[in-house]
Amino acid sequence: MEMKNAVSGLSALANAGRLSIFRMLVQAGREGVAAGEIARRLDVLPNTLSANLNILANAGLIENRREGRSVIYTARYEQMTELLEFLMQDCCAGNPEVCAPLADLAIRSRCLPEGNA
Amino acid sequence: MEMKNAVSGLSALANAGRLSIFRMLVQAGREGVAAGEIARRLDVLPNTLSANLNILANAGLIENRREGRSVIYTARYEQMTELLEFLMQDCCAGNPEVCAPLADLAIRSRCLPEGNA
DNA sequence: TCGATAATTCCAAGATACGAGAAATAAAGA
DNA sequence: TCTTTATTTCTCGTATCTTGGAATTATCGA
Numbered sequence: 001m002e003m004k005n006a007v008s009g010l011s012a013l014a015n016a017g018r019l020s021i022f023r024m025l026v027q028a029g030r031e032g033v034a035a036g037e038i039a040r041r042l043d044v045l046p047n048t049l050s051a052n053l054n055i056l057a058n059a060g061l062i063e064n065r066r067e068g069r070s071v072i073y074t075a076r077y078e079q080m081t082e083l084l085e086f087l088m089q090d091c092c093a094g095n096p097e098v099c100a101p102l103a104d105l106a107i108r109s110r111c112l113p114e115g116n117a
Numbered sequence: 118m119e120m121k122n123a124v125s126g127l128s129a130l131a132n133a134g135r136l137s138i139f140r141m142l143v144q145a146g147r148e149g150v151a152a153g154e155i156a157r158r159l160d161v162l163p164n165t166l167s168a169n170l171n172i173l174a175n176a177g178l179i180e181n182r183r184e185g186r187s188v189i190y191t192a193r194y195e196q197m198t199e200l201l202e203f204l205m206q207d208c209c210a211g212n213p214e215v216c217a218p219l220a221d222l223a224i225r226s227r228c229l230p231e232g233n234a
Numbered sequence: 235t236c237g238a239t240a241a242t243t244c245c246a247a248g249a250t251a252c253g254a255g256a257a258a259t260a261a262a263g264a
Numbered sequence: 265t266c267t268t269t270a271t272t273t274c275t276c277g278t279a280t281c282t283t284g285g286a287a288t289t290a291t292c293g294a
Contacts (some may be wrong), residue, residue, distance in 0.1 A: 007133050014127040016120055027207045036270060048253060050272050069261050069270050081218045084201055090144045101198045153240060167242050186240050186291045
Protein backbone atom coordinates (compact mmCIF):
# COMPACT_ATOMS: atom_id res chain seq x y z
CA MET A 1 0.00 0.00 0.00
CA GLU A 2 1.16 3.52 -0.76
CA MET A 3 1.43 6.31 1.75
CA LYS A 4 -1.38 8.19 0.00
CA ASN A 5 -3.85 5.33 0.38
CA ALA A 6 -2.86 4.78 3.96
CA VAL A 7 -3.42 8.43 4.88
CA SER A 8 -6.73 8.36 3.05
CA GLY A 9 -7.82 5.28 5.00
CA LEU A 10 -6.65 6.59 8.35
CA SER A 11 -8.32 9.95 7.70
CA ALA A 12 -11.55 8.17 6.88
CA LEU A 13 -11.36 6.31 10.18
CA ALA A 14 -10.30 9.35 12.20
CA ASN A 15 -13.86 10.40 13.01
CA ALA A 16 -16.09 8.92 15.70
CA GLY A 17 -19.07 8.59 13.39
CA ARG A 18 -17.16 6.91 10.59
CA LEU A 19 -15.18 4.70 12.94
CA SER A 20 -18.47 3.47 14.43
CA ILE A 21 -19.84 2.78 10.98
CA PHE A 22 -16.75 0.90 9.92
CA ARG A 23 -16.59 -1.24 13.04
CA MET A 24 -20.26 -2.09 12.68
CA LEU A 25 -19.62 -3.26 9.12
CA VAL A 26 -16.49 -5.16 10.11
CA GLN A 27 -18.53 -7.01 12.70
CA ALA A 28 -21.46 -7.51 10.34
CA GLY A 29 -19.44 -9.64 7.94
CA ARG A 30 -20.13 -10.24 4.25
CA GLU A 31 -23.86 -9.82 4.73
CA GLY A 32 -23.46 -6.11 5.44
CA VAL A 33 -25.91 -3.51 6.77
CA ALA A 34 -28.34 -1.23 4.91
CA ALA A 35 -27.68 2.52 5.07
CA GLY A 36 -30.98 3.16 6.80
CA GLU A 37 -30.28 0.49 9.39
CA ILE A 38 -26.88 2.07 10.12
CA ALA A 39 -28.55 5.46 10.54
CA ARG A 40 -31.09 3.97 12.95
CA ARG A 41 -28.54 2.09 15.03
CA LEU A 42 -26.13 5.02 15.31
CA ASP A 43 -28.81 7.70 15.39
CA VAL A 44 -27.33 9.98 12.74
CA LEU A 45 -28.93 12.14 10.05
CA PRO A 46 -29.19 10.40 6.69
CA ASN A 47 -27.28 13.11 4.85
CA THR A 48 -24.43 13.04 7.34
CA LEU A 49 -24.36 9.26 7.14
CA SER A 50 -24.32 9.33 3.36
CA ALA A 51 -21.39 11.75 3.31
CA ASN A 52 -19.47 9.57 5.75
CA LEU A 53 -20.21 6.39 3.83
CA ASN A 54 -18.86 8.13 0.75
CA ILE A 55 -15.63 9.04 2.50
CA LEU A 56 -15.14 5.46 3.69
CA ALA A 57 -15.92 4.14 0.21
CA ASN A 58 -13.49 6.53 -1.46
CA ALA A 59 -10.81 5.28 0.92
CA GLY A 60 -11.58 1.77 -0.29
CA LEU A 61 -12.61 0.59 3.17
CA ILE A 62 -16.22 -0.25 2.32
CA GLU A 63 -18.34 -1.01 -0.72
CA ASN A 64 -22.05 -1.27 -1.44
CA ARG A 65 -24.68 -3.06 -3.46
CA ARG A 66 -28.27 -2.09 -4.08
CA GLU A 67 -31.08 -4.38 -2.98
CA GLY A 68 -34.44 -2.95 -3.89
CA ARG A 69 -34.84 0.38 -2.19
CA SER A 70 -31.97 -0.27 0.19
CA VAL A 71 -28.24 0.13 -0.34
CA ILE A 72 -26.26 -2.47 1.58
CA TYR A 73 -22.80 -1.57 2.78
CA THR A 74 -20.02 -4.06 3.56
CA ALA A 75 -16.47 -3.77 4.87
CA ARG A 76 -13.57 -4.44 2.50
CA TYR A 77 -11.46 -6.68 4.69
CA GLU A 78 -8.60 -6.84 2.22
CA GLN A 79 -8.15 -3.09 2.44
CA MET A 80 -8.26 -3.16 6.23
CA THR A 81 -5.61 -5.85 6.26
CA GLU A 82 -3.38 -3.90 3.90
CA LEU A 83 -3.71 -0.81 6.06
CA LEU A 84 -2.75 -2.69 9.21
CA GLU A 85 0.11 -4.32 7.35
CA PHE A 86 1.34 -0.90 6.24
CA LEU A 87 1.30 0.31 9.84
CA MET A 88 3.19 -2.59 11.36
CA GLN A 89 5.53 -3.18 8.45
CA ASP A 90 9.00 -4.15 9.65
CA CYS A 91 7.87 -3.54 13.20
CA CYS A 92 9.52 -6.73 14.24
CA ALA A 93 12.88 -6.16 12.64
CA GLY A 94 15.25 -7.66 15.13
CA ASN A 95 12.74 -7.69 17.98
CA PRO A 96 9.99 -10.27 17.48
CA GLU A 97 8.79 -9.86 21.05
CA VAL A 98 7.74 -6.29 20.36
CA CYS A 99 4.68 -7.15 18.34
CA ALA A 100 3.94 -10.51 19.90
CA PRO A 101 0.76 -9.06 21.46
CA LEU A 102 -0.63 -8.60 17.98
CA ALA A 103 -0.03 -12.22 17.16
CA ASP A 104 -1.77 -13.11 20.42
CA LEU A 105 -4.70 -11.10 19.22
CA ALA A 106 -4.82 -13.03 15.99
CA ILE A 107 -4.74 -16.27 17.94
CA ARG A 108 -7.43 -15.20 20.37
CA SER A 109 -9.64 -14.12 17.49
CA ARG A 110 -9.30 -17.59 16.05
CA CYS A 111 -7.94 -16.08 12.87
CA LEU A 112 -5.35 -18.76 12.59
CA PRO A 113 -5.77 -21.96 10.63
CA GLU A 114 -5.94 -25.18 12.64
CA GLY A 115 -2.73 -26.15 14.33
CA ASN A 116 -1.39 -22.65 14.79
CA ALA A 117 -3.23 -21.78 17.96
CA MET B 118 -9.57 1.03 24.23
CA GLU B 119 -12.26 3.68 24.14
CA MET B 120 -13.65 5.27 21.01
CA LYS B 121 -12.13 8.61 22.03
CA ASN B 122 -8.61 7.25 22.24
CA ALA B 123 -8.99 5.38 18.99
CA VAL B 124 -10.12 8.49 17.13
CA SER B 125 -7.29 10.43 18.68
CA GLY B 126 -4.78 7.81 17.54
CA LEU B 127 -6.19 7.52 14.04
CA SER B 128 -6.31 11.30 13.69
CA ALA B 129 -2.69 11.50 14.74
CA LEU B 130 -1.76 8.97 12.04
CA ALA B 131 -3.99 10.54 9.38
CA ASN B 132 -1.26 12.84 8.08
CA ALA B 133 1.57 11.92 5.74
CA GLY B 134 4.20 13.62 7.87
CA ARG B 135 3.09 12.06 11.12
CA LEU B 136 2.53 8.64 9.56
CA SER B 137 6.09 8.73 8.21
CA ILE B 138 7.40 9.68 11.64
CA PHE B 139 5.46 6.92 13.35
CA ARG B 140 6.51 4.23 10.92
CA MET B 141 10.12 5.30 11.24
CA LEU B 142 9.87 4.94 15.01
CA VAL B 143 8.04 1.63 14.75
CA GLN B 144 10.86 0.32 12.60
CA ALA B 145 13.54 1.86 14.81
CA GLY B 146 12.59 -0.25 17.82
CA ARG B 147 13.24 0.51 21.49
CA GLU B 148 16.38 2.48 20.66
CA GLY B 149 14.36 5.27 19.03
CA VAL B 150 15.41 8.25 16.93
CA ALA B 151 16.39 11.79 17.95
CA ALA B 152 14.10 14.63 16.87
CA GLY B 153 16.85 16.26 14.83
CA GLU B 154 17.61 13.01 13.07
CA ILE B 155 13.93 12.59 12.18
CA ALA B 156 13.86 16.12 10.80
CA ARG B 157 16.95 15.42 8.71
CA ARG B 158 15.67 12.10 7.34
CA LEU B 159 12.22 13.40 6.47
CA ASP B 160 13.35 16.91 5.54
CA VAL B 161 10.82 18.84 7.61
CA LEU B 162 11.07 22.08 9.55
CA PRO B 163 11.88 21.59 13.23
CA ASN B 164 8.81 23.47 14.42
CA THR B 165 6.50 21.45 12.21
CA LEU B 166 8.17 18.27 13.38
CA SER B 167 7.85 19.30 17.00
CA ALA B 168 4.15 20.00 16.60
CA ASN B 169 3.61 16.64 14.94
CA LEU B 170 5.61 14.78 17.57
CA ASN B 171 3.41 16.43 20.16
CA ILE B 172 0.25 15.25 18.45
CA LEU B 173 1.55 11.69 18.27
CA ALA B 174 2.62 11.84 21.91
CA ASN B 175 -0.75 13.18 23.05
CA ALA B 176 -2.39 10.26 21.26
CA GLY B 177 -0.16 7.95 23.29
CA LEU B 178 1.51 6.53 20.20
CA ILE B 179 5.05 7.69 21.00
CA GLU B 180 7.08 8.81 24.00
CA ASN B 181 10.44 10.49 24.52
CA ARG B 182 13.48 10.72 26.75
CA ARG B 183 16.16 13.36 26.85
CA GLU B 184 19.77 12.43 26.18
CA GLY B 185 22.04 15.41 26.44
CA ARG B 186 20.94 18.02 23.94
CA SER B 187 18.86 15.51 22.01
CA VAL B 188 15.35 14.27 22.67
CA ILE B 189 14.92 10.65 21.63
CA TYR B 190 11.49 9.49 20.47
CA THR B 191 10.25 5.90 20.54
CA ALA B 192 7.04 4.17 19.45
CA ARG B 193 4.65 2.89 22.10
CA TYR B 194 3.94 -0.56 20.71
CA GLU B 195 1.32 -1.37 23.32
CA GLN B 196 -0.79 1.56 22.16
CA MET B 197 -0.41 0.56 18.52
CA THR B 198 -1.52 -2.96 19.36
CA GLU B 199 -4.55 -1.71 21.27
CA LEU B 200 -5.54 0.49 18.37
CA LEU B 201 -5.31 -2.37 15.88
CA GLU B 202 -7.22 -4.58 18.28
CA PHE B 203 -9.97 -1.97 18.53
CA LEU B 204 -10.25 -1.87 14.74
CA MET B 205 -10.49 -5.59 14.16
CA GLN B 206 -12.48 -6.39 17.28
CA ASP B 207 -15.04 -9.13 16.61
CA CYS B 208 -14.11 -9.05 12.94
CA CYS B 209 -14.02 -12.78 12.92
CA ALA B 210 -17.37 -13.42 14.54
CA GLY B 211 -18.64 -16.45 12.69
CA ASN B 212 -16.22 -16.08 9.78
CA PRO B 213 -12.63 -16.87 10.78
CA GLU B 214 -11.51 -16.94 7.16
CA VAL B 215 -12.27 -13.23 6.79
CA CYS B 216 -9.30 -12.01 8.76
CA ALA B 217 -7.01 -14.95 8.10
CA PRO B 218 -4.75 -12.68 6.01
CA LEU B 219 -3.98 -10.70 9.12
CA ALA B 220 -2.92 -13.83 10.93
CA ASP B 221 -0.73 -14.65 7.94
CA LEU B 222 0.87 -11.28 8.35
CA ALA B 223 1.63 -12.01 11.99
CA ILE B 224 3.17 -15.31 10.98
CA ARG B 225 5.23 -13.84 8.18
CA SER B 226 6.51 -11.11 10.49
CA ARG B 227 7.73 -13.85 12.84
CA CYS B 228 5.61 -12.31 15.57
CA LEU B 229 4.55 -15.72 16.75
CA PRO B 230 6.27 -17.70 19.47
CA GLU B 231 8.04 -20.89 18.38
CA GLY B 232 5.73 -23.64 17.24
CA ASN B 233 2.97 -21.42 15.95
CA ALA B 234 4.43 -20.68 12.54
C1' DT C 235 29.65 33.45 30.96
C1' DC C 236 29.37 33.27 25.93
C1' DG C 237 28.41 30.92 21.67
C1' DA C 238 26.64 27.04 19.22
C1' DT C 239 23.47 23.27 18.77
C1' DA C 240 18.87 21.00 19.71
C1' DA C 241 14.22 21.41 20.27
C1' DT C 242 9.99 23.69 21.56
C1' DT C 243 6.49 27.37 21.88
C1' DC C 244 3.82 31.28 20.11
C1' DC C 245 1.14 33.24 16.64
C1' DA C 246 -1.39 34.24 12.33
C1' DA C 247 -3.29 32.98 7.83
C1' DG C 248 -4.68 29.80 4.59
C1' DA C 249 -6.77 25.32 3.75
C1' DT C 250 -9.77 21.66 4.96
C1' DA C 251 -13.29 19.15 7.49
C1' DC C 252 -17.76 18.94 9.75
C1' DG C 253 -22.69 18.89 10.49
C1' DA C 254 -27.26 20.28 9.16
C1' DG C 255 -31.22 22.07 6.36
C1' DA C 256 -33.37 21.67 2.01
C1' DA C 257 -33.95 19.71 -2.36
C1' DA C 258 -33.26 15.91 -5.66
C1' DT C 259 -33.03 11.06 -7.23
C1' DA C 260 -34.23 5.98 -7.10
C1' DA C 261 -37.28 2.15 -6.31
C1' DA C 262 -41.56 -0.06 -4.89
C1' DG C 263 -46.46 -0.45 -4.42
C1' DA C 264 -51.40 1.18 -4.83
C1' DT D 265 -49.22 7.92 -12.31
C1' DC D 266 -49.10 9.28 -7.48
C1' DT D 267 -47.30 8.35 -2.92
C1' DT D 268 -44.16 6.58 0.23
C1' DT D 269 -39.73 5.00 1.56
C1' DA D 270 -34.61 5.04 1.02
C1' DT D 271 -30.70 7.45 0.02
C1' DT D 272 -27.92 10.96 -2.00
C1' DT D 273 -26.56 15.66 -3.49
C1' DC D 274 -26.15 20.63 -2.84
C1' DT D 275 -24.85 24.37 -0.09
C1' DC D 276 -23.08 27.03 3.62
C1' DG D 277 -21.56 28.72 8.20
C1' DT D 278 -18.46 27.21 11.64
C1' DA D 279 -14.76 24.74 13.60
C1' DT D 280 -10.39 22.56 13.23
C1' DC D 281 -5.97 21.53 11.06
C1' DT D 282 -1.70 22.79 8.97
C1' DT D 283 2.31 25.36 8.09
C1' DG D 284 6.02 28.70 8.57
C1' DG D 285 8.35 32.73 10.67
C1' DA D 286 10.13 34.45 14.85
C1' DA D 287 11.26 34.11 19.47
C1' DT D 288 12.27 31.07 23.58
C1' DT D 289 14.17 27.34 26.42
C1' DA D 290 17.64 23.63 27.31
C1' DT D 291 22.22 21.62 27.06
C1' DC D 292 27.04 21.38 26.14
C1' DG D 293 31.78 22.99 25.40
C1' DA D 294 35.28 26.74 25.32
